[in-house]
Amino acid sequence: GGTSGPATGSGGGTNTAASGDCSSAEVFCVGLVTDVGKVDDKGFNQAAWEGVEQVKGELGAQTKYVETTDPKDYAKNIKQFTDAKYDVIVTVGFLMADATRAAGKQYPNTKFIGFDQFQADPVVPNVTGLIFHEDQAGYAAGFLAGSMTKSNKIGVVLGQEIPPTQAYAAGYENGAKAANPAVSVSKVYHPAGNTAFNDPVWGAGEAKKMLAQGADFIFGAGGGTGNGALQETAKTSGAGDKVFCIGVDLDQWDTLPAAHPCLITSAEKHEKDGIGELLKQIKGNTVKPGNFFGTAGISPFHDFDSKVPADVKTKVADVVKKLEDGSLATGYKP
Amino acid sequence: MADPRDEPSDGRPATGAVATETAPPPVVAERGAPPPPTGVLGLLVREQSIIVPIVAVIAALAIGAVLIRAQGVNPMYAYQSLFSYSFGTADGLRGTFEKMVPLILCGLAVVIPLRVGLFNIGAQGQLMSGAICAAAAAHAVREAPGFLIAIIAMVAGILGGAMWASIAGALKATRGVHEVISTIMLNSIAAGLIDYLVNGPLKDPTQSYPSSYPAPEAAQFQPLGFVPIGLPIALVLAILVAWMLRRTTLGFQFETIGRNRHAASYAGIKLGGMIVLAMAVAGGLAGLSGSIEYLEIDPYRYQDGIAGSLGFDGITIALLARSTPLGTIPAALLVGALRAGSSTLMFNTGIQPEIVDMLLAITLLLVSLPIIAKLIFRRHTAKSSALASSWGS
Amino acid sequence: MSQEATQDTTRDRPVEATDRSAAPAERLLDIEGLSKSFGTVRANRDINLHVGRGEIVALLGENGAGKSTLVKQIFGLIKPDHGTITIKGDASPIKDPKDAIRRGIGMVHQHFQLVPVMTVAENMILGHETTSRGVLDIEGARQLVRELSDKHGLKVDPDVEVEDLPVGTQQRVEILKALSRRVDLLILDEPTAVLTPQETDELLTVMKELAAGGTSIVFITHKLREVLAVADRVYVLRQGGVVGEVATADTDARGLATMMVGRDVVLRVDKEEATPGDDVLSIRDLVVLDDRQLRAVDGFSLDVRAGEIVGVAGVEGNGQRELVEAIAGMRPPQSGRIDLLGKDITKANPHDTHVAGVGHIPEDRERHGLVASYSLADNLVLNRFSEKPFANGFVRDFDEVRKNAEALFTEFDIRAAGVQAMAGSLSGGNKQKVVVAREMSFRPKLLMAAQPTRGVDVGSIEFIHRRIVAARDAGAAVLLVSAELDEVLSLADRIAVIHGGKVVAEMPGKDADRTEIGRLMAGDH
Amino acid sequence: MEWLKRNQITVGAGLVILVAAYVFYAVNSNVATSMFSGAWFFAVPLVLGALTGVVGERSGVVNIGIEGQMLVAAFAAFFSAAATGSLIVGVLVGMLAGIAMGAFLALTTVKGLMDQIIAGVVINIVATGLTSFFYRPGKVLSANMPQWEVPLLSKIPLIGDVFFQSGPIALFALVSVPVVHFALFRTRWGLRTRSIGEYPSAADTAGIDVIRMRLVNVTIGGIFAGAAGAYLSMEATGGFERGMTAGRGFLALAILIFGGWRPLRVFAAALFFGFTNALASQLQGVISIPQQFITLLPYLLTLIVLAVAAGRVRAPAAVGQPFVKGEGS
Numbered sequence A: 001g002g003t004s005g006p007a008t009g010s011g012g013g014t015n016t017a018a019s020g021d022c023s024s025a026e027v028f029c030v031g032l033v034t035d036v037g038k039v040d041d042k043g044f045n046q047a048a049w050e051g052v053e054q055v056k057g058e059l060g061a062q063t064k065y066v067e068t069t070d071p072k073d074y075a076k077n078i079k080q081f082t083d084a085k086y087d088v089i090v091t092v093g094f095l096m097a098d099a100t101r102a103a104g105k106q107y108p109n110t111k112f113i114g115f116d117q118f119q120a121d122p123v124v125p126n127v128t129g130l131i132f133h134e135d136q137a138g139y140a141a142g143f144l145a146g147s148m149t150k151s152n153k154i155g156v157v158l159g160q161e162i163p164p165t166q167a168y169a170a171g172y173e174n175g176a177k178a179a180n181p182a183v184s185v186s187k188v189y190h191p192a193g194n195t196a197f198n199d200p201v202w203g204a205g206e207a208k209k210m211l212a213q214g215a216d217f218i219f220g221a222g223g224g225t226g227n228g229a230l231q232e233t234a235k236t237s238g239a240g241d242k243v244f245c246i247g248v249d250l251d252q253w254d255t256l257p258a259a260h261p262c263l264i265t266s267a268e269k270h271e272k273d274g275i276g277e278l279l280k281q282i283k284g285n286t287v288k289p290g291n292f293f294g295t296a297g298i299s300p301f302h303d304f305d306s307k308v309p310a311d312v313k314t315k316v317a318d319v320v321k322k323l324e325d326g327s328l329a330t331g332y333k334p
Numbered sequence B: 001m002a003d004p005r006d007e008p009s010d011g012r013p014a015t016g017a018v019a020t021e022t023a024p025p026p027v028v029a030e031r032g033a034p035p036p037p038t039g040v041l042g043l044l045v046r047e048q049s050i051i052v053p054i055v056a057v058i059a060a061l062a063i064g065a066v067l068i069r070a071q072g073v074n075p076m077y078a079y080q081s082l083f084s085y086s087f088g089t090a091d092g093l094r095g096t097f098e099k100m101v102p103l104i105l106c107g108l109a110v111v112i113p114l115r116v117g118l119f120n121i122g123a124q125g126q127l128m129s130g131a132i133c134a135a136a137a138a139h140a141v142r143e144a145p146g147f148l149i150a151i152i153a154m155v156a157g158i159l160g161g162a163m164w165a166s167i168a169g170a171l172k173a174t175r176g177v178h179e180v181i182s183t184i185m186l187n188s189i190a191a192g193l194i195d196y197l198v199n200g201p202l203k204d205p206t207q208s209y210p211s212s213y214p215a216p217e218a219a220q221f222q223p224l225g226f227v228p229i230g231l232p233i234a235l236v237l238a239i240l241v242a243w244m245l246r247r248t249t250l251g252f253q254f255e256t257i258g259r260n261r262h263a264a265s266y267a268g269i270k271l272g273g274m275i276v277l278a279m280a281v282a283g284g285l286a287g288l289s290g291s292i293e294y295l296e297i298d299p300y301r302y303q304d305g306i307a308g309s310l311g312f313d314g315i316t317i318a319l320l321a322r323s324t325p326l327g328t329i330p331a332a333l334l335v336g337a338l339r340a341g342s343s344t345l346m347f348n349t350g351i352q353p354e355i356v357d358m359l360l361a362i363t364l365l366l367v368s369l370p371i372i373a374k375l376i377f378r379r380h381t382a383k384s385s386a387l388a389s390s391w392g393s
Numbered sequence C: 001m002s003q004e005a006t007q008d009t010t011r012d013r014p015v016e017a018t019d020r021s022a023a024p025a026e027r028l029l030d031i032e033g034l035s036k037s038f039g040t041v042r043a044n045r046d047i048n049l050h051v052g053r054g055e056i057v058a059l060l061g062e063n064g065a066g067k068s069t070l071v072k073q074i075f076g077l078i079k080p081d082h083g084t085i086t087i088k089g090d091a092s093p094i095k096d097p098k099d100a101i102r103r104g105i106g107m108v109h110q111h112f113q114l115v116p117v118m119t120v121a122e123n124m125i126l127g128h129e130t131t132s133r134g135v136l137d138i139e140g141a142r143q144l145v146r147e148l149s150d151k152h153g154l155k156v157d158p159d160v161e162v163e164d165l166p167v168g169t170q171q172r173v174e175i176l177k178a179l180s181r182r183v184d185l186l187i188l189d190e191p192t193a194v195l196t197p198q199e200t201d202e203l204l205t206v207m208k209e210l211a212a213g214g215t216s217i218v219f220i221t222h223k224l225r226e227v228l229a230v231a232d233r234v235y236v237l238r239q240g241g242v243v244g245e246v247a248t249a250d251t252d253a254r255g256l257a258t259m260m261v262g263r264d265v266v267l268r269v270d271k272e273e274a275t276p277g278d279d280v281l282s283i284r285d286l287v288v289l290d291d292r293q294l295r296a297v298d299g300f301s302l303d304v305r306a307g308e309i310v311g312v313a314g315v316e317g318n319g320q321r322e323l324v325e326a327i328a329g330m331r332p333p334q335s336g337r338i339d340l341l342g343k344d345i346t347k348a349n350p351h352d353t354h355v356a357g358v359g360h361i362p363e364d365r366e367r368h369g370l371v372a373s374y375s376l377a378d379n380l381v382l383n384r385f386s387e388k389p390f391a392n393g394f395v396r397d398f399d400e401v402r403k404n405a406e407a408l409f410t411e412f413d414i415r416a417a418g419v420q421a422m423a424g425s426l427s428g429g430n431k432q433k434v435v436v437a438r439e440m441s442f443r444p445k446l447l448m449a450a451q452p453t454r455g456v457d458v459g460s461i462e463f464i465h466r467r468i469v470a471a472r473d474a475g476a477a478v479l480l481v482s483a484e485l486d487e488v489l490s491l492a493d494r495i496a497v498i499h500g501g502k503v504v505a506e507m508p509g510k511d512a513d514r515t516e517i518g519r520l521m522a523g524d525h
Numbered sequence D: 001m002e003w004l005k006r007n008q009i010t011v012g013a014g015l016v017i018l019v020a021a022y023v024f025y026a027v028n029s030n031v032a033t034s035m036f037s038g039a040w041f042f043a044v045p046l047v048l049g050a051l052t053g054v055v056g057e058r059s060g061v062v063n064i065g066i067e068g069q070m071l072v073a074a075f076a077a078f079f080s081a082a083a084t085g086s087l088i089v090g091v092l093v094g095m096l097a098g099i100a101m102g103a104f105l106a107l108t109t110v111k112g113l114m115d116q117i118i119a120g121v122v123i124n125i126v127a128t129g130l131t132s133f134f135y136r137p138g139k140v141l142s143a144n145m146p147q148w149e150v151p152l153l154s155k156i157p158l159i160g161d162v163f164f165q166s167g168p169i170a171l172f173a174l175v176s177v178p179v180v181h182f183a184l185f186r187t188r189w190g191l192r193t194r195s196i197g198e199y200p201s202a203a204d205t206a207g208i209d210v211i212r213m214r215l216v217n218v219t220i221g222g223i224f225a226g227a228a229g230a231y232l233s234m235e236a237t238g239g240f241e242r243g244m245t246a247g248r249g250f251l252a253l254a255i256l257i258f259g260g261w262r263p264l265r266v267f268a269a270a271l272f273f274g275f276t277n278a279l280a281s282q283l284q285g286v287i288s289i290p291q292q293f294i295t296l297l298p299y300l301l302t303l304i305v306l307a308v309a310a311g312r313v314r315a316p317a318a319v320g321q322p323f324v325k326g327e328g329s
């Protein structure tokens, strides 16, 4: 398990013992609306919720989440919290951007954090988009893979082809090529449909095929589908010695124990930190409308620390730094 | 080829009811059924197709209460917060109604082919085709008056869905391809093609996430109070379909094919054409629901998730409705209310939204298992016809 | 190939009535006070009946009299409400067919109980398979079929799938199947309904041989000739009860018919001399393929004139079904030409032929003729639902549909609860009346009747025959296709014998010779 | 011999495909092996799911609940394996879960006379609800499923690599196909099963207990869907995810029909589908048409094959119809 861990199942939405009245000024209430999916999805919904829970104690917040089952319910689900006079509402996922902005306009006294939602001008004063550069995380991961591959073949297994997966893929490829021009990157997107991000078996099959064709790094970037690829890689012979896998979005060392045998790192968007930071800003009244750029990079190597050559470590760290300060471009154009 | 699904084709007579030359003709209405009771009981027995589902819903809620109690929540409170939201608030009511619209239409899209003996698993793909065609058409005529755009989008949606479904119909009629396979395949094909369209030709460049151009503002359906415009459309169509099946020659042809396709072809009904037509009508309804979703529901674009699992929900609705067109209305009301209320339920009690699926499954089980009817009506239980018998054709 | 099998065995075996009426000593079957109801229908009421060893007992009765119900109880398919069935002194209830089989009962059912997609051999061993090391012994099954065939003189090929066999041969398989286990009591529920006269005689001979060998037989049929030919005694059932028991030696056809129906039945058809008019139907060199793409109709030519009945006589499976379907537009001909009143209808579909004036009483009324779950009223307009006055354009007019039904209901003497009763709930004879009523009610130019009285009781046969003659007298051309030679002989003004898909002989109906036609039907020309 | 004659087209086509596969293998053994392995990897749950369908539908019971059956089995297999730390327990529990769902279908439809399609839909909904409701994150398997190499057979080039070096459940699927085929067409059980699916009243009059046999077959048939579920959560991946069947049960249904309710053809159909799937992902990024079009390939090809060649398949005649004793004849 990860940090505080999401609500263990049934208990569901409420995660505070005492539920005070959110309309009173003393009680600081944070609500979260997931994108279609659940807070234990090992992906962005989980990351967002964990981010909230991480700072909950520090801020003395009362927290609650509602899981969306149908994208048409975004507005309705947000309204659950506005009706209950929550102070902050976190909405997860780019698909909720419109609904969040609309709610922001309607409820100017409530603060909104739009996770993964880019705020174009004109910004809504009480809505802050929390944005990450997937391509940067992908670039760093690709750079690591490119530096370490022995077969000069690496692969990436993606969910449906949408901007974030495209960004991960492009960053990964460019990063790898930057480290090692001889590397060839095979990438595969899941066919469109309801199951694109939730088909671990397909992901596993694709990873298996790439491995058989000589790839020694598999980057799984597509929710459950990508997780399947990681798990498959973890099962192949040579996992952790000759063959490695790279997780996505959050440090999957915490969320996907099954991938430990090969999980050298994850292309991480520091989502929890981003949420935590923004919540603190809101509490401290220093938040600004518009976009808040969270950082992206790679996760700690954990057990693989000794397997990554020191020079690679320094180079990767350097790349991450340059990406952060903007001196290095990933070459991804949305 | 002999077709033993029907009566044995050896040309021998089946056992018939007694009818002798001397005795007065005995009652042979229901073979061997006891005489129908009269009075209140008679009324109840005759209306059992209404009573059984009601009892089933109540029983399902009772079983669900056990599940909810197991989560440490007071079931009364849970149901109260669920239904008082779905029915008791303007937001909730509007949510319930909005969800009903595609449920009714997709339910009809399953009901009609069932009458012809076809099992349409493809409402999903048909809805998606309808929605994308509506989006494309609306964008093409975006300069036109809003009212006109809406009409054109709806017509395009109907055509798109109808076309998509007719592929399955035509493959069935001309090549004998089982509609279950073809509609499953067509669902996936629609998903892929549309994914291409919303990433390519139809992509709204101002959106980072692949989505179509939005419906022009003037064409967007604004609800009348808490009644979305789609609702009257869906209700009228459910009534129309019921009328069509019951009173028109077209309905008679559908029905005849479904009940005995050999007799239908003997009677001069063109099987192939009717199969394609039935699928087309079904697809048109699913397609229309797609265009209504596009015109009526925020974000007024074709985006992933516009179809949700509506096509498959249509199957549930059709079965809950016992494959009657009018039955889709209460079925959709129930499902819509449960779905609309599920987030309030979660907000108030922490019960996961999956509870709705469980309630539905139990309801469907109780409606369909003859148990309840047997318990209440004993030997007066009405026979329900089997849908599954169309499988093999 | 099955064709040959048929021919091979249709030798004319005269059936002589043997005198075995000396009452046998042992009672093999004894039924006392047997009653069975389905809801309010009392299918059997207080039946007492016994069968001695080696005795052939016939059950007679109208459609729905309860004959099948009675024998199903003997075979353990349904459980009696009251009464006992004693078999060889053992009165314990018969649990299920398995139990019945174990106790030496074999049954040939009114509806074929053969799996169409399995071979004869597979059908033969179903339920009592032998295996060697877990594998089915199909070779043994083939051997069994061959042995049984030889023993009883009923030829069948063990490796053909049942659905590919002509009905007559399927019936043989049924009989052999029943005989494939030790049988003391053989129940035959209308086994001859689908047999040609030759096949019937053949079966009757087998029955007598079996009886001579000590097997008892319960025999259900609607044909009095057969009863008189083989049975020792007859039980007559009416409305579920036994209304008479008589030794065949003491009665005749007329007496039996009267007992069955409860009134005098006219067994001969009275009709005037035909006064034929112009050609209505003209068929030239017609070739039609069957489901297996073989030329079932192969160069068929025939004319039918207004006001005459042309009977097509032939052994089942000689292209009659395909011929009728081709004329009706249900099966596109390969070549040749069909004209109706000078109009080419070769390529017409069923709707076109109906509009052109063809009334068609199909051979298989359950499959083609009726929709069992529709009301009588709807069935009576099955092919006219979209015509005026039954529909105004797109919308059906239920009033007119009901009125039409009510009129036909009385005119054709259909016995049912009312015009809204489901067609499936009617007896066979009344179902057939519904079809006949529908096809005659629009005064067709050509009335095509295929096996119009198959499985129908004598009362209804009489009625249907009268109506067919009436249609002729009203000026319709009638094409009667029947495997029932007696029917053809008594109705047809002209007879065309079909064999191998073409007409092999034509003759006036008046003084046609039964034996001669039988010979021609068997392919001897 | 007789058999060869009757199936010459099938055998011929099979040989052509085999030769083509080896030519491909000769050209690029690495890619060929990986693609065929990928095809089989994808096909395993389809084959197993379809076998459940074969057994059930051959007995006269429609099963559109395969998806749910697989999902529940995947859930049960994984969580019991994670809880007990024993893979064998997991697989067995998965199979038992499949059997339990089969029993549900059997009891409701054969005994309860519920409509078979509705029963299948109920299974699907219940499965989604249950497995989602009771899902707990963070569990792991104590070990990976073993990889077995079948002696000798695994040494055959290509075929050995693809079929005979794999996990136990994949091997189970491989063995089940001929076994079920043989059982269906060569044994007493098979003859009786086919008879109750084609014409139950004939079986009844032959002394076969139709009801009992349907109950048993539909129940036991669930073992394959159970194995398919265990395959998904334990062998193909190492964990359970909500909705992880991702429509494979419906695909299995399509494969079942595509394969004409015959195990060997089902196997061929599943491999065909698996291969087109492998082909589609292999072609992604290699040829310059949008990947959305390429990923349609399996579905489109299946439709085309059905339309051109094998459209007309014959379902067991009595499938979908409840059997009530005494009403049949």
Ligand SMILES: Nc1ncnc2c1ncn2[C@@H]1O[C@H](COP(=O)(O)OP(=O)(O)OP(=O)(O)O)[C@@H](O)[C@H]1O
Residues within 6 Å of the ligand: B013, B014, B015, B016, B017, B018, B031, B032, C038, C041, C042, C043, C061, C062, C063, C064, C065, C066, C067, C068, C069, C070, C110, C427, C428, D326, D327
């Ligand atoms: N399973 C059943 N359920 C209800 N009624 C039945 C059933 N089987 C038979 N009957 C009714 O019982 C009566 C006797 O039927 P049965 O089949 O024994 O007649 P039959 O004498 O064999 O007629 P036929 O000459 O047409 O074969 C009929 O009224 C029939 O409708």
Ligand SMILES: Nc1ncnc2c1ncn2[C@@H]1O[C@H](COP(=O)(O)OP(=O)(O)OP(=O)(O)O)[C@@H](O)[C@H]1O
Residues within 6 Å of the ligand: B001, B003, B116, B117, B118, B172, B173, B174, B175, B176, B177, B257, B258, B259, B261, B265, B271, B272, B275, B390, B393
């Ligand atoms: N009610 C129905 N339900 C399902 N499929 C049907 C139905 N009616 C017809 N079909 C299918 O539509 C196609 C065309 O029907 P049609 O009866 O003309 O074909 P056919 O080959 O003549 O069939 P058959 O010989 O079995 O009667 C066939 O594949 C048939 O199986």
Ligand SMILES: [Mg+2]
Residues within 6 Å of the ligand: B265
């Ligand atoms: Mg046909």
Ligand SMILES: [Mg+2]
Residues within 6 Å of the ligand: B015, C067, C068, C069, C110, C189
């Ligand atoms: Mg009878």
